[in-house]
Amino acid sequence: xxxxxxxxxxxxxxxxxxxxxxxxxxxxxxxxxxxxxxxxxxxxxxxxxxxxxxxxxxxxxxxxxxxxxxxxxxxxxxxxxxxxxxxxxxxxxxxxxxxxxxxxxxxxxxxxxxxxxxxxxxxxxxxxxxxxxxxxxxxxxxxxxxxxxxxxxxxxxxxxxxxxxxxxxxxxxxxxxxxxxxxxxxxxxxxxxxxxxxxxxxxxxxxxxxxxxxxxxxxxxxxxxxx
Amino acid sequence: xxxxxxxxxxxxxxxxxxxxxxxxxxxxxxxxxxxxxxxxxxxxxxxxxxxxxxxxxxxxxxxxxxxxxxxxxxxxxxxxxxxxxxxxxxxxxxxxxxxxxxxxxxxxxxxxxxxxxxxxxxxxxxxxxxxxxxxxxxxxxxxxxxxxxxxxxxxxxxxxxxxxxxxxxxxxxxxxxxxxxxxxxxxxxxxxxxxxxxxxxxxxxxxxxxxxxxxxxxxxxxxxxxx
Numbered sequence: 001x002x003x004x005x006x007x008x009x010x011x012x013x014x015x016x017x018x019x020x021x022x023x024x025x026x027x028x029x030x031x032x033x034x035x036x037x038x039x040x041x042x043x044x045x046x047x048x049x050x051x052x053x054x055x056x057x058x059x060x061x062x063x064x065x066x067x068x069x070x071x072x073x074x075x076x077x078x079x080x081x082x083x084x085x086x087x088x089x090x091x092x093x094x095x096x097x098x099x100x101x102x103x104x105x106x107x108x109x110x111x112x113x114x115x116x117x118x119x120x121x122x123x124x125x126x127x128x129x130x131x132x133x134x135x136x137x138x139x140x141x142x143x144x145x146x147x148x149x150x151x152x153x154x155x156x157x158x159x160x161x162x163x164x165x166x167x168x169x170x171x172x173x174x175x176x177x178x179x180x181x182x183x184x185x186x187x188x189x190x191x192x193x194x195x196x197x198x199x200x201x202x203x204x205x206x207x208x209x210x211x212x213x214x215x216x217x218x219x220x221x222x223x224x225x226x227x
Numbered sequence: 228x229x230x231x232x233x234x235x236x237x238x239x240x241x242x243x244x245x246x247x248x249x250x251x252x253x254x255x256x257x258x259x260x261x262x263x264x265x266x267x268x269x270x271x272x273x274x275x276x277x278x279x280x281x282x283x284x285x286x287x288x289x290x291x292x293x294x295x296x297x298x299x300x301x302x303x304x305x306x307x308x309x310x311x312x313x314x315x316x317x318x319x320x321x322x323x324x325x326x327x328x329x330x331x332x333x334x335x336x337x338x339x340x341x342x343x344x345x346x347x348x349x350x351x352x353x354x355x356x357x358x359x360x361x362x363x364x365x366x367x368x369x370x371x372x373x374x375x376x377x378x379x380x381x382x383x384x385x386x387x388x389x390x391x392x393x394x395x396x397x398x399x400x401x402x403x404x405x406x407x408x409x410x411x412x413x414x415x416x417x418x419x420x421x422x423x424x425x426x427x428x429x430x431x432x433x434x435x436x437x438x439x440x441x442x443x444x445x446x447x448x449x450x451x452x453x454x
């Protein structure tokens with residue numbers, strides 16, 4: 001298809017497509033003449049990925065290049081390729097104190113996540129957040145974190161196991177796209193479900209042990225214990 | 228203490244304090260004279276809460292008033308008071324299709340979260356996110372969600388149980404503050420830990436079943452299975 005058709009099918013503007021071509025984010029089409037090129041499904045897939053990375057992953061253009069290079073470098077394993085996208089997603093929030101960096105390392109060790117690269121930006125991200133909990137006087141209690149970390153481990157193991165089919169996908173663009181959607185969209189979904197679950201469990205707690213001023217009939221059609 | 232001392236101790240500017248007083252977010256001090264008032268610990272606690280709600284919770288000033296009113300209305304139970312803050316934290320992302328609203332209700336039913344108010348904004352938030360998964364072609368698979376929802380339920384139950392001490396806190400400001408920190412900061416912490424756990428489990432998977440082009444020595448000092 002021509003560039004105008006590619007724009008139509010992908011939803012990207014011709015200007016955006018030309019920009020991606022210039023930046024090397026989109027591979028060139030096959031030359032049909034002086035000023036005409038033919039584009040195919042591969043370009044559509046890539047444009048879809050770039051939209052997900054930008055809209056969903058909120059990844060800046062400068063990082064898109066790193067991800068695309070990792071996809072196009074077929075000597076990199078799927079895992080290394082995904083690593084490039086993982087790293088672009090980890091937002092480090094400025095300086096991180098050595099204390100918090102050490103606490104982060106302890107948390108990861110406690111959780112048994114031995115295959116995490118020591119230089120992973122995700123560790124700085126964690127250290128920064130641990131710093132925030134300290135600043136707020138709500139420090140993460142590593143000595144009582146085994147149950148908590150165990151649940152997160154089980155959740156992540158389950159999520160990764162569900163990607164089984166994606167792993168066999170030949171299309172490297174689609175693998176990265178699924179990974180980013182899993183991290184970002186399903187991350188938001190997790191927080192949303194967690195909030196709802198908190199409302200439920202908080203209700204159970206306060207309905208069982210009402211404070212002095214409670215009235216039990218507050219919930220529409222309350223059910224006994226999660227029925 | 229005087230307003231200038233309150234500013235000094237709280238880190239808020241005098242202008243911010245005066246604004247909060249005008250808006251009814253901060254209760255008035257005891258009048259000492261025509262233009263002088265005395266402020267106490269209660270004002271410090273409230274200023275700390277307002278900072279957490281704004282900085283951590285990213286809650287707009289218009290919603291702060293609802294939360295503060297719920298705190299100050301002692302006829303509301305702790306749970307109802309927290310509900311006001313939960314609702315302010317749920318960001319509904321515009322229109323939500325009735326289909327997604329129904330899917331959200333099914334998810335919540337499947338999870339057994341029967342004490343969630345049917346009018347909770349968190350349900351609209353969930354419906355909006357489910358819509359995003361559909362748009363991205365990565366629809367939430369409710370028919371295989373039992374394990375996933377079970378893990379989130381266990382996680383939330385655990386987190387709520389850990390708030391045990393807060394529940395007994397007399398200070399309603401502190402209860403809301405702890406709830407918001409739990410939702411927002413520990414929500415971010417959860418995502419950060421989940422990302423690290425994904426890196427670990429993804430490595431385990433790809434190291435066990437390497438794709439054609441993998442090289443196993445990529446990780447510094449790899450340990451056998453989470454040791």
